[in-house]
Amino acid sequence: MSEKLRIAVFASHGGSNLQSLIDAAEAGSMSAEVVLVVSNNRKAFALERAKNHGIETLVISEKQFPDENSYATELLTRLQQRSVNLICLAGYMKKIPKKLLQAYPRRILNIHPALLPKFGGKGMYGKHVHEAVLEAGETETGVTIHLIDEVYDQGRILAQERVAVNPDDDPDSLQKRVLKLEHKLYPQVIARIASGEISLE
Numbered sequence: 001m002s003e004k005l006r007i008a009v010f011a012s013h014g015g016s017n018l019q020s021l022i023d024a025a026e027a028g029s030m031s032a033e034v035v036l037v038v039s040n041n042r043k044a045f046a047l048e049r050a051k052n053h054g055i056e057t058l059v060i061s062e063k064q065f066p067d068e069n070s071y072a073t074e075l076l077t078r079l080q081q082r083s084v085n086l087i088c089l090a091g092y093m094k095k096i097p098k099k100l101l102q103a104y105p106r107r108i109l110n111i112h113p114a115l116l117p118k119f120g121g122k123g124m125y126g127k128h129v130h131e132a133v134l135e136a137g138e139t140e141t142g143v144t145i146h147l148i149d150e151v152y153d154q155g156r157i158l159a160q161e162r163v164a165v166n167p168d169d170d171p172d173s174l175q176k177r178v179l180k181l182e183h184k185l186y187p188q189v190i191a192r193i194a195s196g197e198i199s200l201e
Contacts, residue, residue: 039092
């Protein structure tokens, strides 16, 4: 993509992946900036992270609106006001409305803490994924960055990195190692999109 990426990050909780993107943008290691942080949870620490860096925030939930269309319209308006051209999901716990998918085709990324298509789908988020990996006796897991479409965890895969599962791993130890890799991979992939090395077309 020739234009500088103007990113909106959607996050529901701590926002550690958001922080990795902010840090990479400020360090100049990717031709992109985070211009908006969106959350459905007003207590999300991700909002504090944004404020610490002077980034605009938006707390918005479908519950505040009479229907999905009015909710999606308001969300879209706010994204367009900030000239957002890439949306990055970072632990966002709500399904993206169809109107947004249509307005940002192949422009919404998600990071998933497993090697999709394994351990994806509804309910597969956070520690649930690592528990499932261990219960299945997998010897490796990892991180997937993929495009979002109308089916959970089914969009085109842009990048994957692998992590060995150790015999003595529990969900917490595995989550920590996978998260470390997430923080490295997400900014790298966005830098490659910004440089044109990865095409979203």
